[in-house]
Amino acid sequence: MAAPLTAKSSIADWLAHPVGGPILAAMVEEGGMTTAVLKPVRRFALQRLVAMSRGRLTQDTVDDLVARVRAAEQGIPDTAQAASSTEQQPAQRGTGTQAQGGGGRGVEPAAWVERVTPGRFDGKTVIVTGAGAGIGQATASRIAREGGRVIAVDIAPDRLTELTIRLDGFDVVPVTGDITAEGDIAAIVAAAGGAIDGLANIAGVADNMTPLHEVTDQVWERVMRINVDGTFKLSRAVIPHMLAAGRGSIVNTASQAALRGSAAGLAYTASKHAVVGLTKSSAFMYGPSGLRVNAVAPGGVITSIESSFDSALGQERIGGQLESMPSLADADMIAASITFLLSDDAVNINGAVLTSDGGWSAQ
Ligand SMILES: NC(=O)c1ccc[n+]([C@@H]2O[C@H](COP(=O)([O-])OP(=O)(O)OC[C@H]3O[C@@H](n4cnc5c(N)ncnc54)[C@H](O)[C@@H]3O)[C@@H](O)[C@H]2O)c1
Known part of the structure; x- marks a missing residue:
């Protein structure tokens, strides 16, 4: 029964x-x-x-x-x-x-339980953007609980306050700032205090699923500014510190939309393809200097990211595709992938775009 x-x-x-x-x-x-x-x-x-x-x-x-x-x-x-x-x-x-629901297997897969690796980030300072919510919050939390010092960056101060309350007793330095503003970028780097072992570029925004001819200047500029310019500018400020130390690990946040044309609208798709370009060029340029630059490409994740279908064509073309995607992930699952790439366990991985999508990209 x-x-x-x-x-x-x-x-x-x-x-x-x-x-x-x-x-x-x-x-x-x-x-x-x-x-x-x-x-x-x-x-x-x-x-x-x-x-x-x-x-x-x-x-x-x-x-x-x-x-x-x-x-x-x-x-x-x-x-x-x-x-x-x-x-x-x-x-x-x-x-x-x-x-x-069971895909014909008859048995649902066992639930995943996060297992922290004590001390994995001991002595490491890692900047995490978008740390106030979703994937960024989960990543900041995982690094802190594994012994790291987290420079937690978000544009929303109330979200950072919640994070620091939740991670009371851990080494978390909140920095309210916009990753696209030069003054805020300087404040983020200053808060890290020069020695920066890791950078997780996670802050980002979605689009409204519009095809090219319906993309407004406002949507294009906002999505490109935060997803591309922000990732680029903060990395530009951090990399000299990593080069001086001869080590460092950067993880950028791509998406399924970095790999295919059917997962989002034009602006988001273009922005995440650009994130892959930032990742590969930097991996190639700085690999010999001891830096690793990788990207994670999540599938659907339950977070507070806001998206909408503002186009009938977008709804028809993308909406249908989304029904065949695998089960949505928890933000903690993507944090597991990001922290792996940030950590020394990924010592031989540079320039990779790691899909963390439940197999969506294999379809
Ligand atoms: N949720 C998904 O399904 C999904 C899938 C693939 C990729 N991603 C990517 O993962 C990343 C994180 O997304 P999420 O789903 O956790 O979103 P989220 O909205 O839950 O969290 C993003 C955080 O970034 C912050 N932020 C936004 N703009 C900022 C700025 N200019 N400066 C500093 N902070 C800023 C927001 O305040 C928010 O706290 C994004 O790059 C997103 O494109 C998400």
């Missing part, structure tokens, strides 16, 4: 459940979609969709789903489901969704 469903049960468990599966599927279908849209989030608890959907799935709806499953299990008729349940038996619907 299937385990009782709660809001903490994963989407995969919900879809596979003989009672909960059809109820969840019907809810999705009422919104004009199919359960295929849930594939990228199937590892996550139903509850997490409340925050992730930014209001589209409310807490009341989750509570209602759980209550309806309880009632159905106790044999109380579900008026909201009466029509659809006459069309197909719950057991049949459940089997169908299980195949979709």
